[in-house]
Amino acid sequence: MTGTTRITTPFNAESTAAEVMAGIDLSGRRAIVTGGASGIGIETARALAGAGAEVTLAVRNIEAGVRTAEEITAATGNKQVYVAPLELADRTSVAALVTAWEGPLHILVNNAGVMAPPLTRTAEGWELQFATNHLGHFGLATGLHRALAEAGGARVVSVSSSAHQRSSVVFEDINFERREYTPWEGYGQSKTANVLFAVEASKRWAADGITVNALHPGGIRTGLQRYVTEEELDRLRAQAGPNAPAWKTPEQGAATSVLVAASPLLDGISGRYFEDCNEAVAHQPGSRVGVTAYALDPEAAARLWVVSEELLAA
Template sequence: MTTPITTPFGAASTAAEVVAGIDLTGRRAVVTGGASGIGIETARALASAGADVTIAVRNLDAGAATAAELRASTGREVAVRPLDLADRASVAAFVADWHVPLAILVNNAGVMASPETRTAEGWELQFATNHLGHFALTTGLHDALAAAGDARVVSVSSSAHLRSGVVFDDIHFERRAYDPWLAYGQSKTANVLFAVEATRRWAADGITVNALMPGGIRTNLQRYVSDAELDRMRAASGGGAAQWKTPEQGAATSVLVATSPLLAGVGGRYFEDCNEAGPNEPGTRRGYAPYARDPEGAARLWQVTEDMLG
């Protein structure tokens, strides 16, 4: 067994605290979903440490406004590029337009508990956005990541992965009733499995991938979820409204995984509250489900995903 990674930081730590003293000068970073929620604070922390940050966004107007605010607060140039993870052509265009080494890729964008929606291919939207789009983006940027040396990919998952493994015989809810939370949970399990298999395949290229649970943060991600449902979820996890994290705290684990010297050469792990998490203890919402770090499941998902994407 590997020794779990522990850090001086915890649930209340902010992204700025986590990155303090780390110099990212000359390193390029991409943050998907960088114009809202914890994506903004992830981009801010990376830029403040000297990284050349690009936020990849669906809404270019929102992206431009965010980039202007980030430039003003960090004194750093922040670039904006269009990216719709549910649109294969958009992902392909982003990859084709990227020509320089990439040291940090934060796969942060996502959709949560949406009504049943299908992409042009007939794929369930949450799986298509949260997993397939990020898979196509990351594999497409493999050479740029390898060129950076010691590149890190951050796969933003969720404790919701505990709701469902990847249901390989009906990923897109073609034969079972659609459930927005099972669909979300399945996609978040896929984010962890991706970290496991990508690290196995790419560690020799100097690329490591880790997954994380950012914590409960009130952001636009929950636009499909009622306040009553959110309160019920907080109660079920053993906390009340006081346990919501600020966006600055919610971004901390992503930034830690992207930058901490303690994670040099480390991949395929799952983090929460700025520390490596252990297996889930039944009755809690903490830790990872064993199926989410199963090497055989990770390898199977990779092959299934490649087959879907053609």
């Protein structure tokens, strides 16, 4: 790790979002959850709303968003659950959400993502996973920086993955213009970018009282895997061997997200990577757990920030 004390909590891989949020009051706090209408996004939003927060589901599918918002309101009694359109791979869509937002923002959960699609490029020529998982969230978070600073003590949650172990950010060819594209390498690169974002944002925004942490939610069967066949999932689990982590329920998958988003146990903690509701250990070769040194590399984090700003400004 970074030479600092590793953060541990009473929670573990089997803890649920509801257990992590027990006794936490978020009344008066405002949150955005990207991808809040599917998978662990639903459970993250439900847990935050259940604790009294105003929650905006930033989603591609408005109909699914409205349906989810109604379900969360019915389940929690919280009528302050809203829906906003967001297509992370579209700079115009990201800018529209930023422009429309008024007032403070206490919690931003960068949760949405795309996993292992065939090679797809945005209008700018960016590889889709890097564009969606990193650049879209980067543009959203930096665009909302003023709202986060205004909140005082705001938290940004960067949902990464153990798949970051598959690839560093290859600055020489981020968009696979010269190297062969493999879906998992692209996914891994984008998930490393999610961690590097937290490392650099934690430095840049510390004076604003904003903390930024990354996490691996665990393996959860959700719509995220729509490009991945059952055979491929079986192959990957066989590859992981007998020590492959167990599948989590969506409620368990959201636990680390809400811990990072709202638990007082993490007050003032920033720039770190969590899994199974605790700060991750250093990754060891051959292991599926832990965080790699390249994902926490401050020089790579600073470089990625500049590259991301340049790409979005072009």
